[in-house]
Amino acid sequence: LMAVAVAKALGAQPVVMVGTRANRNRMALELGADIAIDAKSEDPVARVKELTGGKGADYVIDCAGTGITANQAVRMTNRGGRICLAAFPKEAVEFELGQLAVNNIYLYGIRGEGRSATHRAMALMAQKRFDATKIHTHTFPMSQLPTAIRYARDRVDDAIKVVVSNRIGQD
Numbered sequence: 001l002m003a004v005a006v007a008k009a010l011g012a013q014p015v016v017m018v019g020t021r022a023n024r025n026r027m028a029l030e031l032g033a034d035i036a037i038d039a040k041s042e043d044p045v046a047r048v049k050e051l052t053g054g055k056g057a058d059y060v061i062d063c064a065g066t067g068i069t070a071n072q073a074v075r076m077t078n079r080g081g082r083i084c085l086a087a088f089p090k091e092a093v094e095f096e097l098g099q100l101a102v103n104n105i106y107l108y109g110i111r112g113e114g115r116s117a118t119h120r121a122m123a124l125m126a127q128k129r130f131d132a133t134k135i136h137t138h139t140f141p142m143s144q145l146p147t148a149i150r151y152a153r154d155r156v157d158d159a160i161k162v163v164v165s166n167r168i169g170q171d
Contacts, residue, residue, distance in 0.1 A: 001027055001160065003061045003086065005130035006121070008032030012059070016051065018044040018072075023158045030134055048076040061086050067093040074099045082106045138162045 001024060007015045008031070017028035017036040025036035035051065037044050048057055056078035062069050065087025073083045074096045083105060100107055125132055137160045140148035145164055152162040 001031055001135050002121075002130075002132065003063055004028045004033045005031040005132070006124065007059075007061075009124050009129035014051065016048060016057070018048075018069075021155075021158075024160065027135060027160065031130060045072050045075045052078070057081060060084070063087050065089045067095070071096050074105065077103070077105050079103045080105070082108070085109045135160045136163060140164050142166050 001017075004015055004017050014034035015032055017025060017033040018039050019025045019028065019036065020039050022038070025038060028036050037047050049055075056076050058078060058081050060073040060077050060081065061084045062073045063086045065085070066089060070085065070089070070093055073085075077083050080103070085107065086109075099105065121132075124130060137158065138148070138151050140151075140162065142164055148162050148164045150156060151159040
């Protein structure tokens with residue numbers, strides 16, 4: 001979801017979110033996505049191709065990290081486009097590698113928590129270019145760490161970002 005907000009803040013147009021959870025797709029629209037595609041009810045590749053006049057997207061960021069989404073990214077990226085893998089599959093992924101070469105598509109991975117990425121994100125937030133607090137759905141004190149982990153892992157109560165803090169109740 002932060003990829004949506006940052007893409008919009010940096011001037012990407014249109015910003016398209018593909019997701020399987022209605023609450024996250026709604027949140028993406030609040031964060032600046034122009035379109036949110038429900039991958040459970042429509043083909044994201046066909047929809048992106050339709051939105052781009054058959055060309056495909058210039059930039060695709062895969063934040064799901066599955067074989068399905070990685071291959072969808074390849075098929076929805078235009079010739080000479082770029083794919084950023086921002087999530088990590090737990091297992092080996094069968095990948096349409098030939099399509100990258102044939103279509104001159106650049107593929108790279110990113111973790112994003114490095115010092116420069118953090119400073120850039122903080123600068124964008126300080127400039128009010130996007131509101132990261134929208135995705136912060138739950139806060140727990142350190143004493144409830146197991147509960148916080150369960151909320152984050154199992155997406156209890158539609159949890160998006162769960163924060164654990166030592167400062168709850170302190171001023």
